[in-house]
Amino acid sequence: MLLAIDCGNTNTVFSIWDGERFLATWRTSTEHQRTADQYYVWLSTLMEFQGIEADITDMIISSTVPRVVFNLRVLADRYFNTRPYVVGKPDCRLPVDVRVDAGTAVGPDRLVNTVAGYDLYGGDLIVVDFGTATTFDVVAGDGAYVGGVIAPGVNLSLEALHQAAAALPHVDITKPQRVVGTNTVACMQSGVFWGYVGLVREICDRIKAERDRPMRVISTGGLAPLFQQSEDLFDEWVDELTMHGLTVIHSYNKRQETA
Numbered sequence: 001m002l003l004a005i006d007c008g009n010t011n012t013v014f015s016i017w018d019g020e021r022f023l024a025t026w027r028t029s030t031e032h033q034r035t036a037d038q039y040y041v042w043l044s045t046l047m048e049f050q051g052i053e054a055d056i057t058d059m060i061i062s063s064t065v066p067r068v069v070f071n072l073r074v075l076a077d078r079y080f081n082t083r084p085y086v087v088g089k090p091d092c093r094l095p096v097d098v099r100v101d102a103g104t105a106v107g108p109d110r111l112v113n114t115v116a117g118y119d120l121y122g123g124d125l126i127v128v129d130f131g132t133a134t135t136f137d138v139v140a141g142d143g144a145y146v147g148g149v150i151a152p153g154v155n156l157s158l159e160a161l162h163q164a165a166a167a168l169p170h171v172d173i174t175k176p177q178r179v180v181g182t183n184t185v186a187c188m189q190s191g192v193f194w195g196y197v198g199l200v201r202e203i204c205d206r207i208k209a210e211r212d213r214p215m216r217v218i219s220t221g222g223l224a225p226l227f228q229q230s231e232d233l234f235d236e237w238v239d240e241l242t243m244h245g246l247t248v249i250h251s252y253n254k255r256q257e258t259a
């Protein structure tokens with residue numbers, strides 16, 4: 001069985017894939033100090049709690065935080081006796097091309113989203129991932145990653161207001177009923193929520209115009225559901241798109257090894 005791990009800058013998601021479906025998905029905060037032993041105690045406790053008897057033979061990792069990869073490699077070696085595929089490393093091949101400026105290290109999450117989106121919907125896609133940052137990944141007709149856009153994440157934007165302005169509180173994002181706020185919290189939520197709706201619409205429109213073709217827009221990531229409900233911004237919402245991509249990349253590499 002496959003243990004697929006997606007480390008974002010905020011959260012790390014672990015999923016167990018039996019070749020046909022995910023048996024379980026667990027989320028923890030991303031902390032580079034966490035050791036292999038700590039991961040294992042956490043994982044095995046959850047597996048036991050949910051009655052999952054998974055014999056993990058394979059592991060694949062995508063990490064936007066390079067420092068966490070070391071301890072995850074130790075986890076693979078010490079507890080599962082396997083060598084993980086790490087997206088972005090030369091020994092982890094991708095089933096799609098990457099067409100960017102020479103020397104650019106594209107975030108592995110963006111490459112995985114590209115593979116996942118292409119696998120599910122074919123080419124000519126924009127994948128919008130609402131994580132710590134909000135990323136737009138542009139997928140060409142042949143499935144290649146051809147670039148994109150990086151914008152500050154929704155919570156990052158709210159947090160930046162709080163950090164920089166003495167009178168602005170910490171606020172959680174929600175969809176405000178109205179644009180004109182009549183208290184501080186409502187004003188901040190309005191600025192970020194409706195500002196984001198505009199940001200997403202404008203960027204997608206400009207990408208479509210620049211590429212001069214219709215493109216399907218897919219959303220994923222922690223805060224995608226908040227925007228999915230409103231404003232017809234997206235054609236599809238895929239929960240755990242990155243996890244799907246990890247399973248596709250894993251089986252592609254397995255096939256290459258045995259070919």
Ligand SMILES: Nc1ncnc2c1ncn2[C@@H]1O[C@H](COP(=O)(O)OP(=O)(O)O)[C@@H](O)[C@H]1O
Binds near residue numbers: 009010133156222
């Ligand atoms: N269900 C949720 N409701 C509110 N905020 C969430 C939810 N899930 C994730 N978040 C927040 O959304 C942001 C992005 O989360 P996530 O997609 O896990 O980020 P990353 O992949 O960059 O680690 C984080 O600030 C996180 O706290």
Ligand SMILES: CC(C)(COP(=O)(O)O)[C@@H](O)C(=O)NCCC(=O)O
Binds near residue numbers: 150
């Ligand atoms: C843009 C990102 C910070 C997004 O990370 P996330 O929000 O998933 O934590 C990550 O994909 C990254 O570090 N990218 C490297 C630069 C690039 O993709 O061009």
Ligand SMILES: [K+]
Binds near residue numbers: 129131132133
């Ligand atoms: K992201």
